[in-house]
Amino acid sequence: MEVVQSHRKSSSNNVTVSTLPLYRSAPPLEVRLEDFELFAMDRLRVLKGISDGLGRGKKPEEMEKLVADLWKANMRHPQANEEANKDIISHFVLRLVYCRTEELRKWFLSMETTLFRYRFRFESSEAQRALMSEFKLPYKAVSNAEFESVKDKLGQVARSMGQTLASDAIFYKVPFEEVPELVAGRRVFICKGHAYVAMNQVVSLVVTQFRSYLSKALILTNRKWTSTVREQEKDRLAPIVEALCTSYLGPDYSQPNEAGEISVKDIDHIAKTSFPLCMRHLFEKVREDHHLKHGGRMQLGLFLKGVGLKLDDALAFWKAEFAPKVSAERFDKEYAYNIRHNYGREGKRTDYTPYSCQKIISSTPGVGDHHGCPYRHFSEENLRAALVRMGVSSRAVEDVMDKVRNRHYQLACTLTFEAVHGSSCDAGINHPNQYFIDSQRILQPKNGSVA
């Protein structure tokens, strides 16, 4: 009997071959219609779980565990090749769902890249090297001679991150633009445009490639969908695709409900009772300084739009607040345009959506700015003082600070909400406008008008 050496993926053992697909091309498989939707929903649970984890500021080790758990719970199949098929099919179905607008693409790209990153980390180093060559990364390992010449600098970089440089460390030399994350964090030595990347940082290289490829693929998918597929599939796949998307994206608060309209005179009161800390702070600063820099105007302005402030009232509000510093004429010239822009009345006519917690937390307020998330961006003392001013009891303040120290900013805000309103918030806070609506619901449960 002849034993034939097979190099193709076998369902019984996949010791040497990587199980991580690159999703380069849609598989020529037959898929049952039920599986089309079910597989996608399972994968979506994984992606949504990742999104949640990122929003809560989980550290890399926690994310690694989270991804492993999510994958195990939703995507496993006793037969390895069935699992691989589900993996690939679900990815391509979700491409159809999430290719259709810029915001959807951005979200999908972000989650799939994060998923890929953590799955890549689980792979053995041979598997990782194999994947690297599949990406056709033309980067060679740094020669011994060159390594000797830059060893000091490489050591410095390692020590600056609290690590040590092994004498037999392998490094790759790549153009710096291939590893933006490592450059941004000053985690590599760069010389004459080349970054010296350690083997354990190679993940970054591969992930960048993956991301860039998927980004382009999504654009192409969108074109194909819009031009041919949607029409062909309007009775079969299109309804499934469209339903998948809306069932999982939370409300974006871009359409404030009519009952929740507010006017300028209401703002003072609701700021004290129902604004989350980030918006309270911005509002107080506007009152105090009669000015806000751009980041603050955007964050607060869009929030107010979501709360129900109409364009004319918004213009009146900002104009009145800025009046001590900015003449009416100058206001019209320099600020009114941007406010109208936010309401979709100028330029691209995009109706901008109020920022979610994730976006606010990841912003970078600089000198003179007051936007951002206070739980992340304030010093401990300033945050405590602000919480006390909000009426949070000292014991609750300790609980909040504990969450902050562990970088669970949204949980900190949730605890604040619970302390201020005296009731629990099970869903957790992930959008300032959600905080506002939930607050109003508690304070004014019967009629629809503003508390």
Add this chain to the structure above:
Amino acid sequence: MTKEEAENGRDDMAIDGAEQANAIPDGFNANYLRIYYGKLFPHADMFKWMSYGNDGKHPACDKSYFGRREFSFTLENDIYIRFQSFNSVIELENSIKEKCPFKIDIGPVYSVDPAKRHAYAGDNVFTPVERELVFDIDITDYDDVRYCCTGADVCLECWPLMTIAIKVIDAALRDDFGFNHILWVYSGRRGVHCWVCDGKARRLTNEQRAAIADYFRVYKGNENSHKKISLPGPVLHPFLARSYTEVLKGFFEAKLLPNQSLLSSEDRYEKILEMIPDASVASELRGRWQENKRASMSKDDINLVRWDQLKSVLQSGKQKTQGIRRCVEEIVFSFTYPRLDMEVSKHMNHLLKAPFCVHPKTGRVCVPIDPNNCDEFDPTTVPTLSQLVEELNREGLRQDTENEWDRTSLGDSIKFFRTTFLQPLLKSCKEDIESSYNTKLQQSKNTLSW
């Protein structure tokens, strides 16, 4: 003869009255600007620069390239017009002369002519494809560490903060990132701009630009969170270490500390003591300095004496925690390290003022700065619009109108721009265009082969 002398009337005035009539009142207005755009503004050089070699005759030259660049004009009554584009140097020159903009901004090169953008619908069809990597450093961002001026004022005491910013960033752009074609420009009032024009830089994505900006970022926070600089890790990254030893430390100790009297009075030294994470160390120093309010025995500047005391306490072998030892560097960094406007650098579609514009509030021309000699740059002697107009008048009526700038104070700046920046850049562009053409030719030959 200066304006002052003309007004006072010199006794031994052998010059005739025509000289007095040439004294131009100071100021910035459309009439002077018209003359400036007519005779001094280097339209052709700007065109050549922005063409990056595509105005040549080589078959690989992209004739549409210059026409896809966005310019924006701010006109006299604060009227702002965007998405201006031009197909030739003549169109550019005529439009500038006709509209006489108070400010010209340069935007990115788009995928299609900006003037035709409405014809293209949908995502990603009208989109920036090239844009220089740019930086904007404004001295008002340093207001919390300079005591001589605030706001829009600048003097020779605090200007050196810009000088060291240039040195730190320029060295990193060349040595770390490998860029070569870098132009530093005075912003006309209170800061500097940097244009990195290598092909590789122009083609960077927003994400890559953000990465470079973050590589340079050391400050986090604002008045809501107190610690502004954080240098974690037992050792500094080579870029920060080099900046510290080669530029920042020396400048801080020799110039900034004494000139701004950072340790001489209580409210000033408190600011520095606040940065020390260990309260007992801070109060030890505080105690010593409060006792020593009167001038000490030594003739040395009190700031330097106190700084030495601070260093020896913080860096002594007794200090166990690394946060204490690192404190000295953090203090120096917080005062001197460059403060960049991140948003300017991160987005391809950000518009930035063109070099050789005139600043409406100061009348000064946005002239290039030589990074190799930036210590010598003096913002208070940069040519002003009225000064240049006066210089033109003084030269009288000449017949040839070529290179009028050469007879004015602007001459040196334009020559510098050409020899150190423009010519090397264009030479390199030409080589790039030719070599990529040859590569493509070779590739198509290869695919045709059996």
